[in-house]
Amino acid sequence: MTNVADAIVSDQPDSFAWGVWNKRHPVLIKQIQEAFPYPAEARGNLDALLKETLSGTIQRLPVDAHDYALWEEWDRGWYGGSWLSAPFLWAESFFYRRLLEAVGYFRPGAWRGIDLFGPAKRAELDTQAVETELAALDDVAGLGLAEQRRALLLAALWGNRADLGFRITAAAEGPATDLVADDSGLIWSLLDTAEDPVVHLVTDNSGRELLADLILVDHLLATGAAARVVMHLKPQPYYVSDATGADVLDVLRRITRAPGTAAKTGQRLWAALADGTISLRTHAFWCAPLSFRHLPADLAADLAPATLTILKGDLNHRRLVGDRAWPPTTQFAELTAYFPSPVATLRTLKSDVAVGLTPPTVARLDATGTAWRTSGEYALIQVRR
Numbered sequence: 001m002t003n004v005a006d007a008i009v010s011d012q013p014d015s016f017a018w019g020v021w022n023k024r025h026p027v028l029i030k031q032i033q034e035a036f037p038y039p040a041e042a043r044g045n046l047d048a049l050l051k052e053t054l055s056g057t058i059q060r061l062p063v064d065a066h067d068y069a070l071w072e073e074w075d076r077g078w079y080g081g082s083w084l085s086a087p088f089l090w091a092e093s094f095f096y097r098r099l100l101e102a103v104g105y106f107r108p109g110a111w112r113g114i115d116l117f118g119p120a121k122r123a124e125l126d127t128q129a130v131e132t133e134l135a136a137l138d139d140v141a142g143l144g145l146a147e148q149r150r151a152l153l154l155a156a157l158w159g160n161r162a163d164l165g166f167r168i169t170a171a172a173e174g175p176a177t178d179l180v181a182d183d184s185g186l187i188w189s190l191l192d193t194a195e196d197p198v199v200h201l202v203t204d205n206s207g208r209e210l211l212a213d214l215i216l217v218d219h220l221l222a223t224g225a226a227a228r229v230v231m232h233l234k235p236q237p238y239y240v241s242d243a244t245g246a247d248v249l250d251v252l253r254r255i256t257r258a259p260g261t262a263a264k265t266g267q268r269l270w271a272a273l274a275d276g277t278i279s280l281r282t283h284a285f286w287c288a289p290l291s292f293r294h295l296p297a298d299l300a301a302d303l304a305p306a307t308l309t310i311l312k313g314d315l316n317h318r319r320l321v322g323d324r325a326w327p328p329t330t331q332f333a334e335l336t337a338y339f340p341s342p343v344a345t346l347r348t349l350k351s352d353v354a355v356g357l358t359p360p361t362v363a364r365l366d367a368t369g370t371a372w373r374t375s376g377e378y379a380l381i382q383v384r385r
């Protein structure tokens with residue numbers, strides 16, 4: 001059994017995690033302040049939160065917060081310490097909860113329930129890139145099954161690059177270059193050999209990524225690769241652009257509004273939601289600061305019967321394998337053996353965690369002399385059956 005590696009923390013000034021706090025978050029907070037005419041109190045709270053993360057100590061939620069007890073349960077002894085010395089995963093997750101607190105997202109009043117990332121998520125659906133992607137479905141429809149599967153799986157995978165938080169610090173989008181692991185054959189063999197395949201899809205970002213996810217879901221259902229799909233969504237705005245139930249509706253409307261194949265796809269998705277072939281679920285644990293080793297019993301029981309659970313994105317990958325400084329050749333199957341169902345991860349590499357790579361792949365990536373773990377230029381499809 002592999003030794004447990006150290007948790008990733010944010011206190012090294014040349015590290016990716018340090019940059020998230022010191023470079024990404026100040027821009028993020030400014031963007032939120034510019035996107036909404038929040039009252040002075042909320043603006044001050046946002047400034048104070050940023051200051052606390054950079055030079056203060058981690059303060060608990062107010063005791064009257066509706067989820068105070070939950071955050072006590074998720075406490076691992078980091079309150080009162082420095083944000084940068086706590087595990088990156090724990091601290092970053094709590095930061096997003098504190099952002100919601102700062103703007104009164106859960107508090108009575110006019111700002112209750114207003115998604116602080118909503119304007120950016122919606123703007124993405126109005127771009128030419130989305131228009132082009134939807135029009136391309138007409139061409140995909142003319143391909144054979146194997147090519148369709150490849151095209152739609154890769155669209156869902158690379159859609160993960162479209163994460164709005166990532167774009168705050170990443171260079172402008174270049175060509176999607178490289179898959180560093182590709183177990184996609186296992187996805188299809190698992191689904192094709194199952195009696196009544198049920199796929200659980202744990203979503204990541206809204207916008208272009210969710211659009212590609214929904215199109216993949218439609219394809220799985222339309223071709224019989226899945227008899228039913230359960231989509232798991234965040235219960236609240238999180239890690240900038242993560243998808244909520246409201247985002248599914250926005251993206252679905254966008255697909256249905258397009259001409260040609262896309263409109264038909266949108267109509268099928270709408271009907272599948274209405275008749276329960278697709279169900280939407282959410283759970284507080286999707287916004288928890290812990291790895292999936294700590295899945296609560298009800299969520300583990302929900303996932304256990306899945307033919308396959310597909311996890312989207314960087315954060316879900318971090319939570320699946322553990323946000324730790326693993327040697328990159330650590331076996332993926334070993335680290336994920338605990339997960340309650342067969343599991344696939346579709347992830348572009350946007351943080352330091354890397355596992356399940358072959359020694360030649362690691363040597364090739366290291367030889368590029370680039371920040372291959374965090375640049376978003378590489379991606380992987382890893383599966384444990």
Ligand SMILES: O=P(O)(O)OC[C@@]1(O)O[C@H](CO)[C@@H](O)[C@@H]1O
Nearest residue numbers: 020163165166313314315350351
């Ligand atoms: O889960 P996602 O949307 O693919 O990525 C989340 C992300 O942008 O946030 C973290 C840094 O803030 C990194 O783990 C990763 O780059």
